[in-house]
Amino acid sequence: MFLSIKKIPVVDWSSKETFNFKPKASTFSYLCFGLMLFGFGEALLVVSTTGNSPWTVLAEGASIITGLSIGVATFFISVAVLSLWFFLKQKPGLGTIMNIIIISVMLDVTISSLVSPSSLISQYFLAILGVFLVGLGSGFYLTANLGPGPRDGLMTGLTKKTNLPIALVRGCIEITAVGVGWYLGGTVGVGTLIYAFGIGPCVALGLFIVDKIFN
Template sequence: MFLQIKNIPRVSWSSDKPLNLKPKISTFFFLWFGLILFGLGEGMLIVSASGASPWSVLAQGIFLNIGFSIGLITIFISIAVLLLWLPLKQKPGIGTILNALIIGVMIDVCIRYVPTPENYISQILLGAFAVLTVGIGGGIYLVANLGAGPRDGLMIGLQKITNLPIATVRGLLEISVMSIGWYLGGTVGIGTLLFAFGIGPCVALGLFLVNKFFN
């Protein structure tokens, strides 16, 4: 069952190592494809107006307590997460850099072209679809093995230490981040809860589908 997946699958187009500056065309394609889906999902969550992601809630909570801009705090959080990679022995790659670039562009595309639903139920449905899209996209780009983004790398490192299923590790991580952000004063919405509790299973589902249909 996909909820019990503990390792990132290796398929025919997976890179042998994250630090690969000359990956196969197919590997590079799936990296881009996965990150585009990932970014679309993040963008749809924002325009759904159903609630920010747990990490955004954390940034908001810190902002309310120390006063730096949310954008600057988000950068600091990313740096802190990357520093946590060191004891977890995670390695960056070109995917780590493209993660920030492509996802940022796709979020801007969504904000510009995807309208926010007027009906609250539609907003929640769009939020749920956004979480699923992030999970599927995450599964595709992680299997490329060209370097994870900060949060995904932390997830993989923690999984190796705990030997828990990826869905469980990601869920506990997001719920913890959301809880800290909420305690500090950040705003939690239905979309935040959908992301915190749903992203772990969705990433695991993405890994399962890639291993089954994209090998």
Template sequence: MNKAWATFLRPARAVPTTAWSSPSAKTFRPSVRTFVILQIGLWIFGTGEAFFIAAGLGVSPWTVLAQGVSLQTDWSVGLSTFAVSVAVLLLWWPLRERPGLGTLSNAVVISIAIDVMTPLLSGFDSVWIRSSWIVIGVLLIGLGSGLYLTANLGPGPRDGLMTGLQRRSGKPIGWVRAAIEISVLAVGWLLGGSVGIGTVVFALGVGHSVAVFLSLMRAFSRQPVR
């Protein structure tokens, strides 16, 4: 890889402002382009989660929790994901976080995408195919996150919980995120959610995938990616 490509693909350290980014995260009347890109990004993100679920080799901590809720209630994983998102949003109230259009869309669109896409991807017995599903899932979640985050229409329910708790506690954001993820994973596992190699791959790979796809957005940036 030459130096130009290496620079272009260097993982981003911040979310860039793109041609489609909303000037305000609080608006409920974004441009059509911003709204469409937000929805596409969230659908791609949900599809990435569906690849993990269909692989049957372990899923992300929050999906482990949704699977656990699904097993205890007979709800679909998508509906359980939505219920978890609503529960998390209720925790925003004492933290004085304010949801945006992206927050509400996150709760709805990702849940629908999971329920629609998971049956289409399930039923493969080959371990190679199922392993490839995990890799594809990491890439899709990275791409979906890049589109969703650059739309700048408000954080997802889980991200808002993280920032709210960090502001209230004063602890480093990394510690707060780790505490949330570990707690959610433990509760989900106790409820019967799927923990496996896919969970490890998600933990190790998704953050870097998101950072790389954010760096690719610099082609559409209004300002340099730091």
């Protein structure tokens, strides 16, 4: 049922305007909660040691080269991606800014607080749980309707500029992030594949859960 979802649900606490910098308290709270879940899920993939999501592969590679933490590297990469919006005539929203801050913080807090499990079963459990939480977090954050994350905005901006299919544009962006990150030493593995194949259904499930339970 949830796999048939084709648009972002509108719920009671969704912002009526995307570029709303004074949202309702409930809208802002759900936005932040969703981004915390998102960052926590991304961090669980790192802790699982089975392979990171594409952009965290890049962040880990950057952290190895620079000596920065993965969270701080994620922050600077997000800011760099956001700077490209100027050339693509994209406008950031409150959700865009909070995305950069909260996910970066959650990555560092979670990674520094948890120990990687020694059991292979536990590692893959963390990876699967991480992808699910990223999807659920996306459900909250997207439904808040306060602006896309830096990478989503890059995707939509490039799609408008090139007139190429969104799937092709996003695929090229993700492959580039993985390729550069892997070259720099980021972790690519089964967890990366779990994320690649699981994130779509998990985001759809997250949107379904938000719409049916939290509306």
